[in-house]
Amino acid sequence: MHIADLGDVQLHYRVDGDPDGAPVVFANSLGTDLRLWDAVLPLLPAGVKLIRYDLRGHGLSSVPSAPYSMGTLIRDAEQLLDFLDIRDCMFVGLSIGGMIAQGLAVKRLDQIRALVLSNTAAKIGTADMWKQRVQAVNQNGIEPLADAIMDRWFARGFRASPDITLWRNMLVQQSAAGYAGCCSAIAGTDFYTPTSGLRLPTLGIAGSEDGATPPDLVRETIDLIPGSSFSLIRKAGHLPCVEQPAEYAALLSRFLDDTGHIAKDT
Incomplete structure (x- = not known):
């Protein structure tokens, strides 16, 4: 475990895999931490440097005063990659x-x-919806929302397994201020125009039972980027890397190969 002191925030990060390999950076979802990727990373090919971090207000990163803006979260990632000399x-x-x-x-x-x-969009929900979420969390914490969030995060089969308790605990043990701060960042974000200007290899991933970012919403965003590809993972909700890690890792491995991000002999 490492901490990057970026001034106004201290980000917890971890580096695995080949220290001299091609870099792959992972950013987690709202209400989780870098353990989100635990089941996927061991299934990825050799020859890659795997970097993951906790968003501000999440996991073992610091919790600056909320609310946060999306620009601030982007700057956090930018400064972390500069700190690690990642290009x-x-x-x-x-x-x-x-x-x-x-x-x-x-x-x-x-x-x-x-x-x-993965399981994302250029715009998620409405500003009013997120403002109501912020108000609810500020008043009563995350716990009263947890069961409804689990319904959106996971497919029915996974919700019936004992493992659901681990993820529910991860959610409710996050900082309420950090969670609400990131909700505010989502509320103010609409990336349809800037994302439509991107021209780089892009893979979209959706879960067939995702209650937070349904497949059609994910595909709509992926289609903004010319030449992008889209994959749907069945029997998975908002966190397919948790429910279907082998299939998720296979998609990432194929994309690594297709984009030439790893050498053919690794």
Whole structure:
């Protein structure tokens, strides 16, 4: 575990895989931390440097005063990659992580050579919906919302398994201020125009039972980027990397190969 002191925020990050390999950066979803990717990373090919971090207000990162803006979250990612001297990475972002990915690709194309936009969109929900979520969390914390969030996060079969408790606990143990701060960032984000200007290899991933970013919403965003591809993972909700890690890893591995991000002999 490492901490990057970026001034107004201290980001918890971790580096796995080949320290000299091609960089792949992972950004987690609202209400989770970098453990979101635990089941996927061991299934990825050799020859890649795997970097993941906790968003501000999440996991072991610091919790600056809320609310946050999407520009601030993008700057966090930008400064972390500069801190780690990362260029030409493949950036994998899920949900709010995927919004950060879109914004960072527009801002710093030198840092990103390929995008994986998972269970995300150029615009998610409405500003009023997120403002109501912020108000509810500020008044009563995350716990009263947890069961409804689990319904959106996971397919029915997974919700019936004991593992659901782990993810529910992860959610409710996040900082309420950090969670609400990131909700505010989503509320103010509409990337339809900037994302439509992107021209880089892009893979979209959706879960067939995603109650937060349904497949049609994900596909609409992916279609904004010419030459992009789209994959649907069956029997998965908002976090397919948790429910179907082998299929998720296979999609990432194929995209790594297709984009030439890893050498053919690795």
